Amino acid sequence: MNTIHIGQEIEAVFNKTEHSISWFAKKLNFDRSNVYNIFKRKSIDTDLLFEISEILDFDFFVLYKPKV
Numbered sequence: 001m002n003t004i005h006i007g008q009e010i011e012a013v014f015n016k017t018e019h020s021i022s023w024f025a026k027k028l029n030f031d032r033s034n035v036y037n038i039f040k041r042k043s044i045d046t047d048l049l050f051e052i053s054e055i056l057d058f059d060f061f062v063l064y065k066p067k068v
Contacts, residue, residue: 004063006049007041013058014039027055 014024023031025032028051029051038052 003042006044006060006063007039009060009063010044010052010056011039013056013060017056019036024055028052 017032021032021035025035028035028048030038038048044052
């Protein structure tokens with residue numbers, strides 16, 4: 001089984017945007033420090049992942065689908 005570090009995946013997608021951490025934090029109604037904590041997480045609540053997917057316009061759930 002391939003282990004996904006979702007925080008690193010979110011950070012990688014975020015870094016491809018031209019947005020600031022402050023912008024991302026504001027969209028999530030978080031402090032900037034909480035955004036950095038998200039980037040460190042190996043797992044994440046699905047509701048939060050869905051919200052992040054919407055904000056960054058990237059379906060992170062695809063990463064969990066088995067390769068056929």
